[in-house]
Amino acid sequence: MVITSIVFVISGYFAHQKMQQENAIFEAEILGIETIRPFNELLKLLPEHRGLTFGYLSGEQNFAAQRQQKHDAINHAFGALQNHLDKRAQQTKEQASFTQLKVQWQTLESQLYPAAVVDAKQSFELHNQLISQLLLFYSEVSDDYKLTLEPDLANYYLMDLSFHILPRLVNEVGQVRGFSAGLASLQDWSKVNQFELIQYIADAKYVMEDLIKAHRILEKALPNQKVVDIAELYAAENKLDAYLSDSLQLLATDTASFVSQDRFKMGTEMLGYLFAEQNMAMEFLYQRLNQALTIKKSDQRLFLIGLFFSILLVNALVYVGALRYSQKVGKEKRQVEHQAARNQAWSEAIIESSTDGIHVLDEKANLVFCNNAFAQMLGYSKAELLNMSVFDWDTKNDPVEIRREMFNQAIMHMDSMSFEALHTRKDGTYFYVELIAQKMVFDGKTYMFASARDIDARKKAEVSLQQTQKALEASYAELSEQNAKQKEIFAIIAHELRTPAAAMQMILSQENVVEKLNRGKMLLKTSNHLLTILDDMRAVIHPEAVLEGKVEDAKLHNLIYDAIALQGKLLKSHQLQPNFVADKAAKLFFHFNVQLLRQIAFNLVKNCALHAQASHLWVSIVLLDEQDDCMTFEVHFRDDGKGISETDQANLFQKFSRGNTEAGGSGLGLYLSRQFAREHLGGDLIYQPSPEGGSEFILTVTLNKANPQEANHPASPTDALNDLSGYRLLLAEDDLLIRELTQVMLEEKGAQVVAFENGQKALEAAQSQTFDAVITDAFMPVMDGFELVAQLRKLGYTQPIIAVTAATIGFESKRLVEAGVTGVISKPLDMAKLLQLLASSKSI
Known part of the structure; x- marks a missing residue:
């Protein structure tokens, strides 16, 4: 008990010292308020003088009298502040700061009176520097008197409101008002720093958040004491916030509206409200601090009297407290044990469940x-x-x-x-x-x-899945093998069918042969039918062979023209007159799958000749759209034939749909052409009845632009050779009839032809003789065309090698190109295509 009493006495002594320190703080705070009061007058007057001077120097002479009044009031306020500081005991640091502030004012005064030696903007900047120095001095005085150390919540926020928040807000609003005066007088936005004004408005709105926070805390801390009318206070704050927000909006959107509205008058009204609130808050704080100081001194005396009695009471309480503490420890121990038992029971239940x-x-x-x-x-x-x-x-x-x-x-x-x-x-x-x-x-x-x-069930399912996967893989391998065999069989059948069909068409293509032979037209029609079916079979069985066509630079105009010109004999035999027009953009170079687009155009021209029963074919190219890297065209194939019935139109693009036609065909051409156009040319293929009563197919394609400097345009039929005079050609063909027919056709064009029945003999001839070009079949005994081409290229033969083959179903064309041929022509030999290939090779 003795130790407790000693401790209590020592604690009481330190508590008394603490109370003395708090009294000293209160006295310093009261003295600080009395010291800071003169600053408020200067803080009010300087921004007003700044704005009036800005307007006066900008040409508004009506501001002269008001400006002089503010000037005299500022000098009076500086004198009052000097008198107050002279009464202070510790003033060395404050006097130095005040002297610097006064010198800065006198310097500004000398530049403005009696006649200004600075312009409006310079005056505004000098005022800003002076106000910043005043606020700094203001902060030094408030810190010197520890004005923020009062622990009472209400007093703390009253101090913060009076000495920090409101002075900052007065400065920012004063800046805005000052700029407003300048704008109202100048009417020239270029002379005012827009971004600086916006920054002042933004800073003022930021300080507004602190002001609202302080008001709300004071409302809770002083529920029964009215510093100001809270409703009126919030209304004024809302008005100030609206003034700042509206100013910011007008500056950002409509400067003229900002100037036309009396922002200076509204700013003055806001400053009046802020000064009034600051005076009210400061006076209320001053009263509270004086009351608190009186109470604290009274409490200090009562504390000493009660200390003695407290010592006796504490000794008794210590004893009772120790007894109750032991009881509490025992209770807490029992609670911990109960909780541990409960947690253990829960854990066991969770594990068992x-x-x-x-x-x-x-x-x-x-x-x-x-x-x-x-x-x-x-x-x-x-x-x-x-x-x-x-x-x-x-x-x-x-x-x-x-x-x-x-x-x-x-x-x-x-x-x-x-x-x-x-x-x-x-x-x-x-x-x-x-x-x-x-x-x-x-x-x-x-x-x-x-x-x-x-996981036994899952593992068994995994094993079953693996077994199923292996079975599927085996089935896929078997189906792939069967598919490969079927393709091989189709290739052999196609080769065997195309060879006699090609020979028949080569015979019938000779001049006047069809007219001389009985049923010659029927034979020509039958051979065309068979060759068409074989071409369609190739596209169905090996669509990738068509899709893997070389992507190269070409002109759409020339490609469509070629599709018409290369089928000249077919069109002539059906008495079909072609007409061709194209947009000039089609003559530009594009980068696309030439073989694929050519195949579609060939099909559409050929269909018109075989099925339309027309006398005229109009082909036109129309530019639909142009982008930076591509163009979209429509290619119209229109005829004046019999047209297509509505019933047949519904199935026109279906597989194996042939419609109402007497000509042969597989019914796959239109189906494949539409698929290729949609999936690989960025377009479509549609049908519509022709206004002339026939049919019209519209092919839409999107083609990437090519670099004209890099484009390599292949020769068109117009560039092809007219004859082969002077050409010495080597021909390798195992079929006797086709070999003789080909030789006759070439010699009729003026060429000298040396022909052999297999690749081995042709190779031997090439090693001992000179030839301008080589024409070879693909499949031959002893040495086939693939090996012949490879051997010739290996020996350094650089002249054109043209492959003429009946094998079109498989990948023979691709193999021939890989071996080194210049080009591949399907049997029967098309002389126009051959001359075109030779011309193209010659040009290279």
């Missing part, structure tokens, strides 16, 4: 705990399992010693692990589990906490 097999192993891999799910999983009782180790149910072929060593390594070096294992049930059956194990240490001993999940 789990469907996963939870179990714990010691350092020797012996089971020390398991839940019901684990026992049921293995088919044992809990009692049976507690006498077993993990090696009794873990199914592995390794000896127990090796497995024990693996367990020891795991429990020593791994904190946690996850893996799959095979377990053995009591009845000898096996099942897969997924194990998650975590190492734990209790009372210096290491345990392995594990959770096992039965």
Whole structure:
């Protein structure tokens, strides 16, 4: 008890010293308020003088009298502040700051009176510097008197409101008002720094947040004491916030509206409100501090009287407190024990309700705990399992010693692990589990906490899935092999069919042969039909062969023209007159799959000749759209034939749809053409009836622009050779009839032809003689065309090599190109195409 009394006396002494210090703080705060009051007058007058001077120097002479009044009032305020500081005991630092402030004012005064030597903007900047110095001096005085150390919440926010928030807001609003005066007088926005004004408005809105926070806290801290009318206060704050927001909006959108509205007058009204609020807050704080100081001095006396009696009371309380503390400790201990028992019961319930097999192993891999799910999983009782180790149910072929060593390594070096294992049930059956194990240490001993999940059904499903996948892969391989064989068979059949059909057409293509032969037109029609079917079969069986056509630079105009010109004989035989017009943009170079687009155009021209029964074909190219890197065209194929019935139009683009036509065909051409246009040319192929009563097919394509400097335009029929005079040609063809017909056709064009029945003889001739070009079949005995081309290129032969083949179903054309041919022509030999290829090669 004696020790307690001594401690209490010492504590009382320090408490008394603390009270003395607090009294000194209150006295300093009251003195600080009396000191700072003169500053408020200057803080009010200087921004007003700044704005009036700005307007006066900008040409507004009406401001002269008001400006002089503010000037005299500022000098009076500086004198009052000097008198007050002279009465202060500790004033060395403050006097130095005040002297610097006054010198700065006198310097500004000399530049403005009697006649100004600075312009409006310079005056404005000098005023800003002076106001900033005043605020700095203001802060020094308030800090010197520790005006923010008052612990009372209401007093703290009253001080913050009076000495920090409101002065900052007065400065920012004053800046805005000053700029407003300048704008109102100048009417010239270029002379005012817009961004500086916007910054002042933004800073004022930022300070407004602190002002509103201070008001709300004061409203709660002083519920029964009215500093100002809170409703009126919020209304004024809302008005100020609206003034700032409206100013900012007008500056950002409509400067003229900003100038036309009386922003200066509104700013003056706002400043008046701010000064009034500051005076009210400061006076209220001054009264509270004086009241608090009186009460604290009275409390100090009462404290000394009550200290003695408190010592006696504390001794009694210490005894009672010690007794109650021991009772409390006992109660808390019982609560902790109860909570631990409850948590243990919950943990056991959670573990037992789990469907996963939870179990714990010691350092020797012996089971020390398991839940019901684990026992049921293995088919044992809990009692049976507690006498077993993990090696009794873990199914592995390794000896127990090796497995024990693996367990020891795991429990020593791994904190946690996850893996799959095979377990053995009591009845000898096996099942897969997924194990998650975590190492734990209790009372210096290491345990392995594990959770096992039965995944036997999932593993069996995985095995079944793998077996199914293997079966599918085997079926796919078998189907692929069958597909390859079928394609090979189709290629052989197509080759065998095309060879006689080509020979027949070559004979019939000779001048006046059709007219001389009985049923000559029917024979020509039949051969055309068969060749068309073989071409369609190639596109169906090997569409990739068409799609893998070379992407190169070409002109759409020339490509469409070629599609018409190269089928001149076919059009002539059906008495069909072609007409062709094109937009000039079609004569530019584009980068696209030339072979694919040519095939579509060929099909559409050929269909018109074979099926339309027309006398005229009009082909036109129209530019639809142009982008930076591409153009979109429509190619119209219009005829004056019999047209297509509405019934046939519905199935026009379906597979194997041939419509009402007497000509042959596979019914695949239009289907494939539309697919290619949509999927690979960025367009479409549609049908519409022709105004002349026939049919019109519209092909839409989007083509990428090519670099004209890099484009390599292949020769068109107009560039082709007219004859082969002077050409010495080597011909390799195993079919006697086609060889003789080809030789005759070439010699009729003026060429000298040396012909052989296989590639070996042709190669020997090429090694001993000179030829301007080589024409070869693909499939021949002894040495085929593929080997002949490869050997010629290997020997350094650089002249054109043209392959003429009946093999169009497979990838023979691709193989020939890879071997080194200049070009490939399908049988029967088209002399126009041959002359075009030779001309193109010659030009290169």
